[in-house]
Amino acid sequence: MGQLTRLFVISRIFFMGFLISGMAVAQTSPIEPPSPVSVVADAAPGDYVGQAIQAALAPLSSAFPPLLTSPRHQRVDVNRAVLDFYSHRGYRAAWTDDDDVVQLLKSLSDTGVDGLDPEDFRISELVTARNSMQTTEPTPGQRAAFDISATQTFITALLQLRRGKVDPSRLDIHWNFDPVGIDPREDVNLFFTALDSHDVARAFAQAPPQEAIYGTLRQGLAQLRRVRDSGGWPKIPAGQTLRPGMDDASVAQLRARLVAGGYLTAKMNARSDYDDTVTAAVKKYQAEQYLGADGVAGPATLAALNVPVEARIDQVRVNMERARWLLYKLQGTFVIVDIAGYKVSFYRDGKLIWRSRVQVGKPYRSTPIFQSEITYVTFNPTWTVPPTILVKDMLPKIRNNPGYLNANRIRVIDREGNVLDPLTVDWDNPRGLTLRQDAGSDNSLGQVVIRFPNDYAIYLHDTPHRELFAQSNRATSSGCIRVENPLQLVELLFNDPVRWNSEGIQKQLANGKTENIRLPVKVPVLLAYWTVDLSLDGRVTFKPDVYGYDKPVLRALNLPSERPTLDGRRAAPPSMAVGQNKL
Structure with missing residues (x-):
């Protein structure tokens, strides 16, 4: 096979793989529908490469309707972005400067520092096609195929760096972290502006999260690989x-x-005695690993120390992907619950000003991951026993001890709101009953509840079970988040040093009334899941994956990117396809 024939085959296969591919899987964006494709002009007479680009993209024009029908939750497809890009520039080729191609290939290779796989972008095929074009004069069709393929790769890689490869909503039905107010088409326009300015490397440098935490994860990944x-x-x-x-x-x-x-x-290496220095180092490791920090290297500590470095590399990669999903949310004033880290933090103007330990749901009653807004606080709350807790936890106690409800000040209420005598209820077949615990210091919700709308009956609250905060593993609740210092958080949420200072809050509690008080300003709350931490000295440390959420993310991150056919059906990824990447 001659050089020209080989180049033609490589280019056509490479181009067709990209033509029917979308973008790497990222999150759904609640955006307004894109405007109809507006063709500035056909390819200019004499621009044979442009004419070939226009002809190659013609099937895509009929694949997209002039206006998407649903106004929200549309996924902007790379094919649509590429079609718009070329149509608005009269189908002129975009990769005519070889320096741009060199920047692209170098930047694709560098995506490994972000925990992505450069070969997922089929960098080898791009290199082969470029080398062939430099040794043999390509036809306009071959140049067009390469140009479109390079553009597809460019936008696919950048969107994976910007928004993540994996679609979290496919892994978690609770996921609702839609990037409200962030139109992905703005990102796409910025990427194409950089291409027109011959500054491809800058586009790649600016695409990932720019926050310091992401940079530290990069450094930690590089160190682990060393x-x-x-x-x-x-x-x-x-x-x-x-x-x-x-x-x-x-x-x-x-x-x-x-x-x-x-x-x-390193100077501590060539010894075999377990001295005070080793004890201190073990305690530090145990504290960071959420183990009992006693300075004794027992089975649990040794098991954590013996986790292979390859597994820790994957753990960092998974959390870098989570960072690409979420870091854009960490702005302004907000509360974030780190579920795997058993802690809650309050940020004002993007700065951490308060943190406290929490207890979260047991693995079989896991706390869901979602976002909402804190709207009001309940002082001196009563507690209505959820159905699951009633059936699984409380009924066995009531059957074994008829005085259990009275001892815990829990009332039995029928459908009409009547309070019943617990001794008159058939607890082997209870129907239509609500159990409600009176307000008080022993109430399961403690003195205060911090509420935010959600479909899971989840909230932040005080607790009488304060002894559990001393445990390293604090997955001890039935799903809600128990806060160690909730009154401090309430004071921060109200942000009113006159009415709702510490003294004002205590006065409200002292009246004993169950009362809901709305916040003057809603405060965003994010329930997130991270299995790495950053130590004060910038080292990446690791937490137990208490809910087992890392494995499905890693599995999806390692899969070749999916791709759809033009009619929307799923197809197995061919060897040359970059893959599906929806934003």
Whole structure:
């Protein structure tokens, strides 16, 4: 096969793969429908490459209706963006400057630092096609195929960096983090402006989240890969407990592992004694890993230390993907609950000003991930027992102890609102009953509830079970979020130092009345899930994946990007396709 024939085959296969591909999976955006495609002009006479581009894109023109019918939750497709791009420029080729192509190939290769796979963008095929075009004069059709393919790749990679590859709404039915007010078409326009300005590298530099936390995750990923490439970190023999005062070969391996993780300096490596320095390092590691920080390297601590570095690399990649989903939300004044980290934080003007420990749902009653707005606070709340808790938790206690309800000040209420004597109820077949606990210090919701609209009956609240805050694993609730210092959060939410200072809040509680007080300004609340933390010295640390959410994200992140056919049906990704990437 001659050079020209080979180039033609490569270009046509490469182009057709992109022609029927969309963008890498990202989140749905609630945007207004795009305007009808407005063709500025046909390709100019004599512009044979432009004419070939116009002819190649003609099937896409009929694939998109002149106006999408639903005004919200439309996904802007890369094909649509590419069609608009070329039609508005009279189908002129965009990649005529080889320096732009060089920038594109370099930037695609660099997506690995963001935890993405450059080969998911079929960089090898782009390189092959470019090299062939440099050695053999291509036809206009071949130039057109390369140009469209490069544009598809350009926008696909940038949108994955900007919004993420994986569509979180496909993994979690509760997901509602729509980027209200952020039109993805604005991103696309910025990308194409950079291309017209021959500043492709800048577009790639500005596409990922610009927040410091994302940069630290990048650095942590690079460091872990260096550890992997040097052979990984030392493994400590399992099935034992290493304690302060020991002098053993296993302690030497423990030291080496702590050095590799940045908990001991390298000069501490060549010893085998478990001294105070090792004890302090183990305590630090345990605290960051959400283990009991006792300084003893028992089975749980050794198991965490022996997690392969490859698994930790994947854990960082998963959380970088979550960062691409969510970091745009972390602006202004907001409350964020870190479910896997068992903590709640309050930010004002983008700055952290308060943090407290929380208890979240048990794994089989997991706290959902979603966003809402805090609208009001309930002081001295009563507690209406949810049906699930009634059936699974409370009925067995009532049957075993007829005095349980009275002892806990829980009333039995029928459909008409009448209060019943618990001793007159058939607890083997209770129907139409509501159980409600009176307000008071022993109420399951404590003194205060912080409420926000949602479909899951989830809220932030006080609790009488304060002893559980001392546990490292605080997945102990039935789904709601118990806050260790809720009154401090209430004061911050009202942001009224005259009426709702600490003294004013205590006065409100002292009257004993159950009362709902609306906030003067709604405050966004985000319930998020992160399985990494950042230490004060900038090191990436790891949390247990308490709900097992990392695996499906990683699985989706590692899959070749899907692609749809033009009629919307799913097809398996061919070897040359960049994949589906919806925004």
